[in-house]
Amino acid sequence: MSAVVVTGLGVVSPSGLDLETYWANLIAGRPNFTVARALPDANLVVAAIDEGTAFADLPISVPGACDRNAVLAVAAAGRALADAGIAPGSVAPERIAVILGNGGGGLTSLDTQYERLFAEKKRPHPFSVVRAMGSSSASWVSIAYGAQGPCFVLASACASATHAIGVAAQLVRSGVVDVAITGGTEAPLSAGTLLAWNGMKIMSRTGCRPFSRDRDGLTVGEGAGVVILEREEHARARGRVPQVAVAGFGSGADAGDIMAPTADGMVRAMRAALADAGLSPADIAYVNAHGTGTRANDLTEVAAMRTVYGAGRVPPVSSTKGTTGHALGAAGALEAVATVLAMTRSEAPPTASLTEPDPDLDIDAIPLRSRAMPIGAAMSNSFAFGGLNACLVLRRVT
Known part of the structure; x- marks a missing residue:
């Protein structure tokens, strides 16, 4: 079978909203941990994106129906497609898959609607279901970029994105699709979600320090990463010179x-x-x-x-x-x-x-x-x- 190569990368994370900023922070070992905005009095440390207006012009047709985890996915996918040089119509849309990992789905939207329902005694917003459904991130990426091939979300907790990339690579390798938009997204920094993680007694109060003698737990973060996968001959036929294969x-x-x-x-x-x-x-x-x-x-x-x-x-x-x-x-x-x-x-x-x-x-x-x-x-x-x-x-x- 053909080699499956990486032709595009996209990322939005607390460490950067573009590849060069992300890489600069990674190689500098520069953490970006802050007190959780959703729980300012709980002293919980998280890794949050400070995006300003970076996501204002995304191709999302109904922003009110889109949870934050889907916004992050659409942003990362757009960056990856641009990095891969794949413009609308350059690949048959039915030959493009969207396979994303998402551990929790629309967690911020669920929190908002539970507050409306139980604290404010209001009816849930009519977009509540489509905001919260676990598959929404893949759907919004598909809609935003016209991908009509296999489209779904894989959920396996903190292994979700790696499972998604592996399954997408298998679809590309076997010839089911020519291109896969794959990776993962998560927006878990809502009050309810953070309280749930805190209840497990594994959240750091000072910042994540893997492999350290004094490590005291994980730091929950948000973000999205997307890789574009293609068969090697497909990539070379459109003038790309791949450097890395899955x-x-x-x-x-x-x-x-x-x-x-x-x-x-x-x-x-x-x-x-x-x-x-x-x-x-x-x-x-x-x-x-x-x-x-x-x-x-x-x-x-x-x-x-x-x-x-x-x-x-x-x-x-x-x-x-x-x-x-x-x-x-x-x-x-x-x-x-x-x-x-x-x-x-x-x-x-x-x-x-x-x-x-x-x-x-x-x-x-x-x-x-x-x-x-x-x-x-x-x-x-x-x-x-x-x-x-x-x-x-x-x-x-x-």
Whole structure:
């Protein structure tokens, strides 16, 4: 089957609303964490987008029917399509898929409508259903850019975007579509959602510090990342010179605890991605880790990597969540974009705020400063609540 290549990238995140700003903040290890606007008195730290008017002119026909998570998806998709050089009508619309990951759907809209219903004693807005439905982000991207191929949202908690990219790559590889607009989106910074996460006692009060001795939890964030995928010959036929391919995808379930991760499930997903790519562990030069900054995730993920790569042979690893926060269903897409940029620019982003690495982890987590290095192949990991695991293997196109 044909290679599936990345021809466009788009991102909107707390670390930047365009690729160059996003990359500059990643390689500088510059977090953008603030007190949650939805709960100013709760002292909850989040990663929020300060967009100003950046989303004012998006091609959204009925803005009042569009939840924030869909707005972010449309913005990121437009940036990715422009980066890929795909203009309206340049590809048959029925041959363009939209496959997005979204963990929670219209969370901000749900909060607003519950307040109307229970606090203000008003009837819900007539657009409440279409704002809140989990599939709305894919629908709005399809409508905005005229994509008429397969269109749906995958939900697997914090692995959603990585699952979406993997499934989209399979659709492209098999010839079902010529182009896939894929990635993930999430807008979870509503009061109710943040209170729910806070109830789990895993939110940091100071900012996410993956792999650090003093790490105290994750930082919930928002954002969207989109990659454009094509078969290599399709991309070259329209004059694109691809640099990175989605070479492998692996996924699976722990079938264990609904919250606690297991190394065995992570190991199976990583090995499946390597097998799909036809690569060995020794071929991987860099890993973009799930790296949430919680005690359990970091310990379990490192144990799984040691099993896959061998003790003492785990390649350099970083978690970009120390900069972007944890965007839940969009996290894997933001990290896939980061990994592609790292490969094309031969520079691995650091793990931000890693001033004192946890000695129990004993990996090269690229602390504080980016590292110039060739990256011929890389892995991007996403491991979610419910024991849902997904991994991508990316390789340079020669």
